[in-house]
Every structure is written in structure tokens, then in C-alpha cells.
Amino acid sequence: MYIMLILIVFFEEEIIIKNRRSLKLFKKQLEESETIALISHENPDVDALSSLVALKNLIKDNYKNKKIDIFAQTKDINELLKPILKEDELNVQNVNSYDLAIGLDCPNSTRFGEYKKLFNNAKDTAQIDHHITNNIFAKNNIVYVTSSTTEIIYIIAKLMKFEISNKVCKLVYSGMITDTSNFMQGTKKKTTLKVLSDFYDRNVELDELTDYFFKNNSISKNKLLEKALHSMRFYHDGGLVLMKLTRQDFADAKAKFGDEEGIINQGICTKGVKIAGIIVKKENNDYYISLRSKSGINVADIAKKFGGGGHENMSAFTYKGNLINIKDDFLLACKKELIKSRARDDFNLMF
Template sequence: MSNYTEIIDKIKNSERILLTSHINPDGDALGSGLALFLALNRYNRIQSQLDENYMDKVVRFVLEDNVPGNLKFLKGTEMIENIKNVNSKYNFDLVICLDSANKERIGSVEKLIGDDSFVINIDHHTSNTRYGDIDCIENISSTSEIMYKFIKEMGIEIDTLIGEAIYTGVVNDTGNFAHSNVTTNTFLLASDLLEKGVDNSKIVREFYNSKSMSTLRLMGKALEDMVYVPEKKLVHLFISIETLKELDAKKEESEGLVELINSYEGSEVSLFLREEEKGKIKGSMRSKHDKDVNAIAKLFGGGGHIKAAGFTSSLSAEEIIEKVKAML
């Protein structure tokens, strides 16, 4: 059970707890954080009932970005705060970072980590830089799957709301139970959550099948613009800021394009590049078989998993594509 006990002790002995997750939050970043947020609120309620002198812990879930539209169906997301509305002088004695392979991934939420804040790092990325005072890194499907085990270990009952948050995170990181990171434990988790009232079909409908018109137009543009390099079995795609503007699309609407282009039968590796600002490109890679894209992402100072990784670079799109081709 690794260091769960140590983390639980730390939580019990802290008063002001900050939960955060990575920038451009996906279903796992948000689901794992929301599950823990709801579990800690439940812990407060239970303790207040047991002891009339119990002082509720402050628990806040703060993100650099807004909650993406396709995750707003999760109850509790309305309590997630944007860093813009949080006083940076607020003093948290405990900070728990979720699904974030390095400290920079939490973006400007980092300024809420004070000199006295204790940092707990809970993640499933093998590339995690172990920046916490306690690091809980497990090589399993998702941070949400870690949360499932952790919340049970805390003795908190997983209700439907916590279950939906966890289930969404697992769906996000396993491609709805399709990737090779799925184990028998992942299916046991799914089975248990369904028993707790989680509506799997509703989650998939809300999460995947409620795209905006601009997201679909962006997918169309991606399919039109993607380039196949047969000798490398590579599909690459670059989306500029201008393209996003033309389609009236937000950058988070490009989530999933890296998987979409890798669905081509001839592709083994996909590379999706998105211009973040002039001179800064975010890259995502996926691998169908055994090509290690984590190793390639590391070349650019990024990382992730063998089959899914990302990075940020100041090189041009052409330069990045050439470097990646040379690695394949």
C-alpha cells in the first residue's frame, strides 16, 4: 500500500489543504482532484458529527485553467476555483498535486506553495520528477485509479459523485478501457463503481459525445491537414494560433486530435503540434505499438508514458518534425 498511511497522517494533521492538478486539465487531472476534494469534504462532515469541537479543514481545489465544457457535467466542478480569483497570500499548510509529472505542470498555482507548505505529489507518469516532500508515484492507468485505492484506504465511502469523478478519469486515460494500461484491477474498479451507481453510459456520452461545432470543425481541419510519412509510419499535424482563430476554437478543443490522427491504419506514431503563442509550441505524441514516445518527448524536455507523452518547445514546427523523424 506504499505510502498512503503517511499521506493520510499528513492530511489529518493539516488545516488548510490545497488540491491542484495540471494546466489544460483533462478528465484524469480533474477527476482525480475532484474525487479527493469530495472525499475530504466528506471527511470534514464525518468528523464534525463525531466531535462537536472538530474544526473543519479548509479544502480548496484550484486550477490554472477553467473547467473544460465536457467535464462540467461532473457535480462538484462548480466548486473548483480559478487561480485568477485566489489571493496568492493565502497560506496553505498542505499542497497536494495530482497527475502532474513536474512542478511546472501546475502553472501559476505554484505561487500558492509557501515556504512552509508541505507538498504531496500523487501521479502515475513514469517521467515524474519527484518534486514532493512525499511522492506517491504508481505506474497504473491513471491518477484517478490511484485515488480510488487511496480514498478507500482513508476509510471514506466512495459514493456516486466520487465514483463518477474517478470513472471519468479512468475513461480519459484508458481511452474508455481500450489502452494497454488497463489491467484486471481497472476492470474491478469499473465494476465496483457501477455497483455504486455510476452511470458509465452517461459519462461517455457527456465526455466524448457532446462536442461543440468548433471542435468538430477543428477535427475536420486536422484530418485535412495531417501529413503521413510512410517510411517512418508517422502522422504529424500542426495547428497554428491563426487556424484556431479562423475556426473560432479554443486551444483545449484540440484535445484528442493526437489520438484521432493516430487512428490511421498506416500510422504507428502520431505527433500533434499546437502553437501556444509566437515562439512556443506544445507537442503531444502517441504510439500504437512499442515505439517509446516518452524517450522522444524527453529530448524536448518533456515526458509522460511510453505510449503517450508531451513536451513544450521553442523550436519551429518544421524543426520539431525533423528531430522526431530522426528519432524514429
């Protein structure tokens, strides 16, 4: 009991002081709603899908008689993501309208894609998100910049004294490691380490998840990586590297959209590079641009200029149109960030 109390105080001081009212309201919203829709962003990643399934499980395990459906617009769930979901679990609307819609891992309501309407039509709304660029669009906003949305879900579950299954812990960890490239980038907070410490105490098998997400590249993904490496172009004295993947590249590698995830790390891991970008051409005049940076450089600000967002060292935006139209502005935005840069390559200068 005493340990539990300390834990709650610990988590409380980290996140909830600002959000105490939000959390109380969230509890009330859950209690008062019979039908709940959990909605994440289009083209969901591991954190998005794990958040949906983890929160669904937590509600099911801790409340009786709640109808919960989960949604995220997607054309195709890639092989790596498939095991997170039960078959036919995603995007099945079992009731006409929902008492409560909860946005997960979604910095703005546009990112709900076709499920934006469903969110807006719910009687009540809430959201849980970790993006620094969050638009605070729900009635109840639990926004806390940390490793992943799953981390926040775990903290909330802890504070609400929920029963937390091992399965939920594994989903939480999956979101945490994939959104931080195994804690190499993204955000780490004191709570991140506390959650890991909890998992350690619980003896949750974590290493096999690391293997699954980071030592499990398909041959087509490796072929796609080869194409991306070939396309590398350096700008601003090697401070910026850009890679590009076309539809033809995906076809040649027999890869699917989503397989490019992680490839950008090869760019940012390059000596001297402080900003890396990968441009994925989805259709003619339809691009997805993902950015990474070394510490001290804010690529969320760059993405924001082009209608996107994300985290300080990890961001993205979509662009519909001819890339030529934004090329100069984009290169200039990167240059401005590079000039501000404190990122260092020299080991001796770090001490």
C-alpha cells in the same frame, strides 16, 4: 467485513506494498493539516480537474473542519470541463498559506505553472500521480503507473476506508475513461479492472459519462478535426503521421484551445501509422506537441527528449522556438522508435 478485507488485500498487493509507508504518511498528513491546497497541472484536463474535485469531496466527506482550496492554472475552462467544477471553485485562495499542498496528476513541479510557489510554500507536501515520467518532487510521493490519477485516489480512499459517494465514483470514472480514450490506450492495470468491478457492484451509472465525453463533439470541434485531417503529413513509410493546427485554424473553426483534445486519435487510428503527432501552435514560437503510439512503441521517451513526458502510448511536450530547429531530431527520434517497433497491423500475425 470479510469482503472488505479481501478488497484491501487485493489493492494492497497491487500498489501499496511499495507505497505502504507513503500511504500511512499521507493519512497522517491529512489528519494533521487544517488548511489544504490541492494543485494540478496547467491547462488541466478531465483527469486533473476530476482529481481535484474528487479528493476535495473525499476529504470533506471524511474529515471535519478542513479548509480545502483547489488550483490549476488556466486561461479558460472549456465547455466540456465546466460541469466538473462549481462556479468560482477553482483558483480561489481562501487562506494565506497552507499546512499541506497535494500535487495531483502532475509529473513535475514546473507543470504547476503559477501555483508552483504555493506548493513550495506549504508546510508539508504530497503528490499523487500516474505518469511514468514523474520526478518524485514532493515530501510524500504516491506514484503508481495506471489509467489515471483519479483511479489512484479511489484506491487510496478504499484503503483508508473512506466513505465514497456516487459523485466521487463518477469523477473517478471520468478521469479513467478520458485518460485512456475509453480504455483504448494509456495504461490498464489489474486495479483498473477492480475499480470498474466496484462501480458495477455499486450500480454507478457510467454509460452516460461515456456519451458525454465521447459522443458529444461540438460543431467547432468537428471543424477543427477537418482542418487537422487536411494537414496530415506522412513520414517514414507511413509509420509516422503529423497533423498541425494554427491559431487561424482555431479562429476559423470558432474553437478554443483544448478543443483539439482527442483529434490526434484520428491519426493513430490510421492503418500503418505507429506514431501520430499533433502540433498546436499557440503563439508564434510557442507550440504544444501531443503524441500517440500503437502498442510496443514508447512515445514517452520521445517527449522526454524534448523536455516533456507522459505515458508509453500517450505523451506531450511544449516547444518554444522555431520548429525547424527540432524537426530533424524529432523525426530521427521517431524513426529510432519505429525501428524498435513490435506493433502489428496484420490480424493473423497476432495469433
